Amino acid sequence: MMQGKRILLCVSGGIAVYKAAALTSKLVQGGAEVKVIMTESARKFVAPLTFQALSRQDVYWDTFDEKDSSKIAHIDLADWADLVLVAPATANMIGKLANGIADDMITTTILATTAQVWIAPAMNVHMYDHPAVKRNIETLFGFGYQFVEPSEGYLACGYIGKGRLEEPEKVVELVDRFFQERDSDKKLLEGRKVVITAGPTREMVDPVRFFTNRSTGKMGYALAEAAVSLGADVVLISGPSVLPIPAGVEFVSVTTAEEMYHRVHDVFPSADIVVKSAAVADYRPKEIFEDKLKKKDVNLVIEFERTKDILMSLGERKTHQYLIGFAAETTNVEEYAKAKLEKKRADMIVANNVKETGSGFGTDTNKVSIVTSGGDVRELPLLSKVEVAKEIYKEAVRHMKKGSSHERS
Template sequence: MLEGKKILLCVTGGIAVYKMCALTSKLTQKGADVKVIMSESAMQFVSPLTFKALSKNEVYTDTFDEKDPKVIAHIDLADWADLILVGPATANIIGKLANGIADNMISTTLLAATSDVWIAPAMNVHMYDHPAVQKNISVLYDYGYRFINPGEGYLACGYIGKGRLEEPEKIIEHMEAHFKGEKKLLEGKTVLVTAGPTREKIDPVRFVSNHSTGKMGYSVAKQAAKMGARVILVTGPTHLTPPKEAEVFRVESAEQMYEKVMEYSSAADIIVKTAAVSDYKPVLTHEHKVKKRDGAETITFTRTKDILMELGKQKTKQILVGFAAETKDIDKYAQDKLKRKNADMIVANNISAAGAGFGTDTNIVTIFKRDGEKVELPLLTKDEVAEKILEQAYLLKEDQV
């Protein structure tokens, strides 16, 4: 996937510069054409000669050092790249880019870039969590930049927390998935998606349900189709229009959804269970409308089948993705669900947070993976969240090979 690809690395000042050296070497070994721009601070950690030797290309450090008089270097580099990666991205460069500041070779090149730009932050955990940094990250997401989120662990400052630059091997996995995506990342794969609420009838007039609108599941179905997959959509009652490429099965009750999902689960490579399935149903369903009477009315409920758990018990080659809509203790409940349901990924969100939850066009989620990796996403559209969920599921699927 990386053979002949033109990768521009923008290296800024942090101790994790050494990982960028390793990344340069690995990309070059995979056949990529790598060019490097270094900030003045980055050169305090590693000499430009190191990157020159590893990339077999000139290294750029000064906006006004024009190595080829026939071109303007920062414009030429911006036009040249198939993909640009900024790393280790400091709070400084993130702030500059978010606010349109162009005062060195890296920032001027980034403002001129038309290719995809990825940002791989690395800094102290408290710096990363600072409201100004998080605001700048959100601004850049809105601009269309993609982030390689930092990992957790021992930091150079002595703290233990989030802020480690992602490992070069993981960054390369993301790059390969990205370039394969140009050739339809999920081509040849079958993605089974559940969406919307279920309804459990009390009588012909009344039912028990929830606030799910199906927007997240329909976004997953739409993005999976765009990525080349055969899409099977099992949907509860919604007012949404499914993607025309999807095979759509409309159901109402949890039992109906269970039966349809089990019918198609063996054909799926990836199962994404976004549906908000009712946990309980009335023991007794009345054939005729229950008339209003004086006094209280009691309805006895029984558990519905746990579709995610059944899929977890029976799965063979499928990558199983569940959702956890919570209002507190998100990490605890999501990780517990990941283990109990034998899922490969749990996508968790706080439905009480502004911009997240049922009925919105946006979401804020954290993806918990079976290998312990945790991917936190900021406020994104549900289409963007769906794309990132499918990318992560694809990476897990590739690990099976």
């Protein structure tokens, strides 16, 4: 599956650089086109000529050395890559990437790329276990970077423990699997229309005040981005959010729960999959004041009324649609998710405990449990929200092929 794939290998300094040379050779033998960027420290261990001979490509290390005057080298490399692989990745390199520092050819290129980035750490066991390194790894993980875990064994410093760069054969196997799954995933939702709701709603009190919640829309926008990458025709219906609109979606902006209800029902008949990830208000003020409420010396009482239950209304009307709801809970997460699944006649509920680190509103990561009709529960580890989204769609497609246990109305 690596035939013709473009891999940008970024080599930072450490004794494991010799393994990066072997990795270059094996990737090229597997049919990949490999270009190498080296740090100054890496060149102290292995000469660039070695990588040039193994890759049969120019080797890069100086941001200002433009080999082709018609191109800006680090931007060209960033756009060229199908996969960026940092191996070995030192603690220093991981720290710079996590904090947006761009002071060499590797860091400037990675900041500019939209390709998947893999990090293969290699360092002393105590360095790898340092809180700063752990924090930086978690930050990169939140960016959507993937990690090739180091193996355990004898280290160059004399210690025995975790910190060895993974063997080139294993890395090649992982890369090959990545491209195989990616090429397969590109068609996962081909020909399907996916409707996604995202963000909060705002329920007005008066011209200057409203009730809302802490949702940022990050999960919903990640679901839209992932659906596009998997080949779907995507409609994103979003409450107020400052996030950039994902490329390739039909975007519908709403403010209130009532507006979201109507926009979802407008497109529901033609949808194949509906993902209701928006945090829609359950209640709204019964009266909206035309003028600003003035402060008084007594307590203020505002009467609320229920908003329409969008997920339940879709469950009552669905025919061929596969319906996915979300449940943000703080206690008894799985229990509430199963109850919601049955009550709302959904096909899947994605539940998370918003109190868990990395799983609340506004984070770049999420840790969820996927509950499907029939009572099956699949727990995912902490992943970036785009990766969570892809796993949700994979589970949905598997479930759709088996057929929902709910009788279609």
